Amino acid sequence: MTQRESSRPVTVGKYQLGGNTKVYIQSMTNTYTKDVEATVKQIKQLTEAGCEIVRVAVLDMVDAHALGEIKKQISIPLVADIHFDYRLALEAINQGVDKIRLNPGNIPKREHVMEVVEACKAKNIPIRIGVNSGSLPNRMAPTPENMVATAKHHVDILESMGFYDIVLSLKATDMNLMIEAYRLAAKTFPYPLHLGVTEAGTAFSGAIKSAMGIGILLAEGIGNTIRVSLTDNPILEIQAAKEILKNLGLKDKVPNLISCPTCGRIQYDMIDIAKRIEQYLLKVNKTINVAIMGCAVNGPGEATHADIGIAGGKGEAILFRRGKIIKKIKESEVYDVLVEEINNFDDSIQDHEKGA
Amino acid sequence: MTQRESSRPVTVGKYQLGGNTKVYIQSMTNTYTKDVEATVKQIKQLTEAGCEIVRVAVLDMVDAHALGEIKKQISIPLVADIHFDYRLALEAINQGVDKIRLNPGNIPKREHVMEVVEACKAKNIPIRIGVNSGSLPNRMAPTPENMVATAKHHVDILESMGFYDIVLSLKATDMNLMIEAYRLAAKTFPYPLHLGVTEAGTAFSGAIKSAMGIGILLAEGIGNTIRVSLTDNPILEIQAAKEILKNLGLKDKVPNLISCPTCGRIQYDMIDIAKRIEQYLLKVNKTINVAIMGCAVNGPGEATHADIGIAGGKGEAILFRRGKIIKKIKESEVYDVLVEEINNFDDSIQDHEKGA
Numbered sequence: 001m002t003q004r005e006s007s008r009p010v011t012v013g014k015y016q017l018g019g020n021t022k023v024y025i026q027s028m029t030n031t032y033t034k035d036v037e038a039t040v041k042q043i044k045q046l047t048e049a050g051c052e053i054v055r056v057a058v059l060d061m062v063d064a065h066a067l068g069e070i071k072k073q074i075s076i077p078l079v080a081d082i083h084f085d086y087r088l089a090l091e092a093i094n095q096g097v098d099k100i101r102l103n104p105g106n107i108p109k110r111e112h113v114m115e116v117v118e119a120c121k122a123k124n125i126p127i128r129i130g131v132n133s134g135s136l137p138n139r140m141a142p143t144p145e146n147m148v149a150t151a152k153h154h155v156d157i158l159e160s161m162g163f164y165d166i167v168l169s170l171k172a173t174d175m176n177l178m179i180e181a182y183r184l185a186a187k188t189f190p191y192p193l194h195l196g197v198t199e200a201g202t203a204f205s206g207a208i209k210s211a212m213g214i215g216i217l218l219a220e221g222i223g224n225t226i227r228v229s230l231t232d233n234p235i236l237e238i239q240a241a242k243e244i245l246k247n248l249g250l251k252d253k254v255p256n257l258i259s260c261p262t263c264g265r266i267q268y269d270m271i272d273i274a275k276r277i278e279q280y281l282l283k284v285n286k287t288i289n290v291a292i293m294g295c296a297v298n299g300p301g302e303a304t305h306a307d308i309g310i311a312g313g314k315g316e317a318i319l320f321r322r323g324k325i326i327k328k329i330k331e332s333e334v335y336d337v338l339v340e341e342i343n344n345f346d347d348s349i350q351d352h353e354k355g356a
Numbered sequence: 357m358t359q360r361e362s363s364r365p366v367t368v369g370k371y372q373l374g375g376n377t378k379v380y381i382q383s384m385t386n387t388y389t390k391d392v393e394a395t396v397k398q399i400k401q402l403t404e405a406g407c408e409i410v411r412v413a414v415l416d417m418v419d420a421h422a423l424g425e426i427k428k429q430i431s432i433p434l435v436a437d438i439h440f441d442y443r444l445a446l447e448a449i450n451q452g453v454d455k456i457r458l459n460p461g462n463i464p465k466r467e468h469v470m471e472v473v474e475a476c477k478a479k480n481i482p483i484r485i486g487v488n489s490g491s492l493p494n495r496m497a498p499t500p501e502n503m504v505a506t507a508k509h510h511v512d513i514l515e516s517m518g519f520y521d522i523v524l525s526l527k528a529t530d531m532n533l534m535i536e537a538y539r540l541a542a543k544t545f546p547y548p549l550h551l552g553v554t555e556a557g558t559a560f561s562g563a564i565k566s567a568m569g570i571g572i573l574l575a576e577g578i579g580n581t582i583r584v585s586l587t588d589n590p591i592l593e594i595q596a597a598k599e600i601l602k603n604l605g606l607k608d609k610v611p612n613l614i615s616c617p618t619c620g621r622i623q624y625d626m627i628d629i630a631k632r633i634e635q636y637l638l639k640v641n642k643t644i645n646v647a648i649m650g651c652a653v654n655g656p657g658e659a660t661h662a663d664i665g666i667a668g669g670k671g672e673a674i675l676f677r678r679g680k681i682i683k684k685i686k687e688s689e690v691y692d693v694l695v696e697e698i699n700n701f702d703d704s705i706q707d708h709e710k711g712a
Contacts, residue, residue, distance in 0.1 A: 028617060176604075199615055199616045199649070200617075201612075201634070204563060204595065204596070205599045208600060209567075209603050211564040211567040211571070212571040212600065212603055212604075213603075215567070216575060219572060229617035230617060231626065231627055231631075236560070237617070239560065240564055243565065244568065248532075248568075258529045260555045260587065261585035261590070271558075271588060274587045278558045305489075305490055
């Protein structure tokens with residue numbers, strides 16, 4: 001059994017993290033949490049994009065007091081991110097959050113940790129311990145062993161209080177360090193793992209780094225929830241996360257766009273069409289392969305295996321549906337015809353022609 | 357020994373593909389090859405971005421005749437992409453290309469394949485056999501076994517003519533199929549492998565799919581050259597390829613940008629600074645970690661481990677160099693100061709503080 005399935009289940013709002021094959025997508029708001037309206041608005045956008053769990057930073061008591069009102073207005077589990085101050089944790093729990101992120105070893109007094117643990121027990125909410133390679137105690141070298149040892153220090157505190165509803169993350173900005181730390185953690189702890197490459201970078205390079213780090217671990221059966229960290233609009237984090245899970249077969253009802261690299265064979269403006277269709281597909285919840293191909297060499301073959309596809313030529317294109325040529329259409333009609341085909345497509349009907 | 361190291365070496369212009377630990381980055385132009393000026397211009401841009409091998413589509417004899425002039429004006433190996441027509445292959449070889457991409461099984465007459473093989477032998481240039489899941493013969497189902505069997509059919513033809521300077525690709529648009537096909541090919545053939553996910557999609561989702569598919573294989577020691585296929589400007593393909601190789605430790609002299617996800621703690625416009633610095637770093641050939649951090653929680657820790665870093669606050673930032681705080685700077689100075697620091701940084705000096 002993989003770490004994903006064998007991990008101890010914990011409850012995060014309406015979801016069970018660990019002990020199953022499901023991998024949840026999460027993100028973090030970049031609004032001021034105390035600005036309830038802006039925060040709720042962003043959480044709703046994230047939810048619509050496919051975010052399943054959302055985390056907010058709680059910097060002070062004003063942020064903490066806002067959590068109840070935020071929680072009331074959203075439909076996905078809410079996680080409070082807290083550093084150092086146990087009173088913020090207590091207030092967040094009081095406000096009804098579904099999980100807190102807190103490292104107990106950073107709270108000086110054991111009695112204060114105990115208060116937080118008792119409050120979590122009473123509300124049945126888990127604690128995520130988040131170890132970050134960049135902030136290990138005592139200037140420890142950032143190695144997988146030291147990261148796991150640091151996690152164990154925090155875990156031991158909670159376990160000594162009879163608390164086991166624990167989620168762990170061991171993020172690093174170095175992809176290889178991150179992979180090794182999670183592999184070691186998967187062997188060491190029975191708890192669900194929250195995967196992420198931290199400080200991954202801007203949207204394009206950060207998505208690549210995250211896809212490799214998170215993807216290699218997920219493919220090995222490690223990880224129960226993922227967060228792609230990008231220095232950009234968090235909506236892109238959700239788009240990246242869905243893409244990662246979809247490619248690994250860990251998420252269905254996500255459309256897949258197949259489009260060829262542009263080369264000297266192309267005779268129409270396919271980059272534009274591909275981008276517009278990609279944008280449209282972001283809001284479509286169907287398991288559907290849409291192919292946008294530039295030419296007659298690879299086009300018809302790939303488009304034939306797709307659920308819906310076009311292979312473009314000079315001023316016109318051929319429309320395919322489930323392996324059959326439907327009709328020729330003009331270049332100017334391509335976008336509208338594809339959108340209509342996508343809307344009409346019923347992904348509950350499986351077709352024997354459907355391949356890779 | 358991995359497939360990468362044990363594969364039979366072949367010569368591609370100034371490079372040796374296979375039989376070593378090097379992984380070459382390649383791309384394909386999207387200009388009309390017969391438009392020499394536009395094609396050369398794009399190849400120069402690709403070369404400057406880090407492209408090491410470039411492929412051009414040869415659709416007709418006018419394209420083929422242009423190859424010699426293109427070759428004269430560029431500094432990296434040139435590959436001619438040819439389908440079906442052996443005369444285009446002969447002319448491309450005559451024009452001095454460094455490699456051809458051609459599937460011999462698609463050329464009806466054995467004597468014509470023989471002519472191409474003899475011409476390649478005379479010039480010491482290899483042939484890449486490119487199998488694509490979407491265009492297997494006889495409507496074969498797209499499985500790893502059928503893809504490898506199709507490759508073997510082409511390989512057998514060349515081997516029967518005493519030709520072994522072969523490179524293979526087994527691309528699929530389905531990431532899992534692509535991974536399994538290459539794994540099986542690595543066990544089956546002694547030849548260098550050209551990795552790629554075909555028809556991967558637009559820049560963002562295509563880069564994610566490619567990073568996972570190519571990255572998982574490279575991490576297993578499979579692959580000698582990679583091509584990231586994106587429906588966008590091919591420069592982005594190079595940027596993605598460099599990012600993939602860098603994260604796996606397969607390429608040095610590539611800067612690494614560490615920047616945190618934006619969250620409710622941020623008090624300055626770090627997305628803008630991160631994006632501008634990322635653009636600047638594209639042209640920098642140094643092994644350097646640059647950190648752009650938003651706040652005091654993770655910022656100083658991560659920035660400390662970077663070669664150069666800033667941790668921002670309200671209207672000002674702290675500049676770090678190799679683990680030491682250098683000075684406080686104004687927010688308005690951050691970009692210029694970072695650029696100056698990057699320019700002055702000497703990556704030949706290693707620092708014991710440098711970590712992940």
